[in-house]
Amino acid sequence: MKTVTGFASATIGNVACGFDVLGFAIKEPGDEVILTLHEESSSESPVSIKTIHGDGGALPRDPKKNTSSFVVLKFLEYLRNHKGIDFQGHIDLELKKNLPLSSGMGSSAASAAAALIAANELLGGPCTKMELVHFAIEGERVACGSAHADNAAPAMLGNFILIRSYNPLDLITIPPPDQLYCTLAHPHIELRTAYARSVLPRSISLKTATEQWGNVGALISGLLTSDYELIGRALVDVIAEPKRATLIPGFYQVKEAALGAGALGCSIAGSGPSIFAFSSSAATAEKAGTAMRNAFLDIDEHLEADIWVSPVCREGARIL
Ligand SMILES: Nc1ncnc2c1ncn2[C@@H]1O[C@H](COP(=O)(O)OP(=O)(O)O)[C@@H](O)[C@H]1O
Numbered sequence: 650m651k652t653v654t655g656f657a658s659a660t661i662g663n664v665a666c667g668f669d670v671l672g673f674a675i676k677e678p679g680d681e682v683i684l685t686l687h688e689e690s691s692s693e694s695p696v697s698i699k700t701i702h703g704d705g706g707a708l709p710r711d712p713k714k715n716t717s718s719f720v721v722l723k724f725l726e727y728l729r730n731h732k733g734i735d736f737q738g739h740i741d742l743e744l745k746k747n748l749p750l751s752s753g754m755g756s757s758a759a760s761a762a763a764a765l766i767a768a769n770e771l772l773g774g775p776c777t778k779m780e781l782v783h784f785a786i787e788g789e790r791v792a793c794g795s796a797h798a799d800n801a802a803p804a805m806l807g808n809f810i811l812i813r814s815y816n817p818l819d820l821i822t823i824p825p826p827d828q829l830y831c832t833l834a835h836p837h838i839e840l841r842t843a844y845a846r847s848v849l850p851r852s853i854s855l856k857t858a859t860e861q862w863g864n865v866g867a868l869i870s871g872l873l874t875s876d877y878e879l880i881g882r883a884l885v886d887v888i889a890e891p892k893r894a895t896l897i898p899g900f901y902q903v904k905e906a907a908l909g910a911g912a913l914g915c916s917i918a919g920s921g922p923s924i925f926a927f928s929s930s931a932a933t934a935e936k937a938g939t940a941m942r943n944a945f946l947d948i949d950e951h952l953e954a955d956i957w958v959s960p961v962c963r964e965g966a967r968i969l
């Protein structure tokens with residue numbers, strides 16, 4: 650038997666104005682997937698979920714419904730159809746779910762990326778990370794009904810990832826500025842990605858579109874030139890945030906607190922309920938975290954929130 654452990658960290662999709670086309674990874678926390686290879690096939694499915702820790706029993710144990718096992722099945726299918734590798738053994742999967750579910754932290758994508766990096770290592774590394782990312786994106790379809798890449802791609806590849814095109818998939822890696830820090834505040838409530846997508850408008854005005862893509866261009870420019878003031882100025886979302894803010898108790902108070910503590914900008918992490926802020930120093934990022942946590946506590950709901958401060962992860966999914 651051979652055992653391999655894969656790790657993939659939390660990601661923040663959208664990054665305010667880049668709905669479905671921009672995301673980045675932070676260093677911690679993340680999901681772990683432990684795969685054990687058995688040379689002999691022992692069941693109908695080549696992948697079995699043996700244990701899931703930390704999900705409170707919420708996640709599917711059916712290998713075709715959990716993102717971690719589903720993407721390994723897609724990976725094995727690809728090997729058979731495109732690499733001439735017809736896997737005849739069996740893989741036992743153990744998932745350590747360190748990321749909160751429906752949190753806005755890309756938890757399903759982290760499970761998928763961790764499983765894929767481990768499966769690829771287990772079978773001798775037949776694929777590149779750029780090949781693996783296709784399966785991680787498909788895992789999002791299982792998780793929330795849509796194959797958005799802004800969590801899956803940075804979970805696998807690290808850095809900021811801009812999705813220029815979904816068909817064909819065209820991903821652009823943007824390394825982070827050296828002094829960029831992310832503060833992530835996760836209130837202890839759940840907001841399902843699929844529901845948070847259902848509240849979005851199906852069409853927008855030309856004025857709104859123009860404002861949004863102007864900020865996307867400015868944000869990319871700020872990231873590439875390490876222009877921290879421009880990054881903050883461009884962190885404006887006029888499409889998703891106005892609709893989703895109402896789903897997050899205290900959103901505007903938390904945003905004001907982060908900016909008041911010196912953060913460059915602040916918006917919803919992915920589809921929420923987590924909220925992220927950028928700062929140009931670790932000290933300011935820590936101050937913003939304290940302010941965001943206190944703001945969540947001060948609202949009528951008195952929400953507890955977990956806070957993480959992290960630079961952007963440049964490595965992506967890795968073997969532990
Ligand atoms: N292995 C998995 N890890 C996390 N979520 C999963 C997994 N498999 C299926 N899901 C489902 O994915 C949906 C999206 O949740 P999740 O990805 O945790 O949200 P977010 O991306 O906002 O953190 C949830 O309904 C969750 O139950």
Ligand SMILES: N[C@@H](CCOP(=O)(O)O)C(=O)O
Nearest residue numbers: 662669753754755842919920
């Ligand atoms: N672009 C997606 C991002 C979802 O991120 P998640 O971490 O909440 O799953 C969206 O905004 O729906």
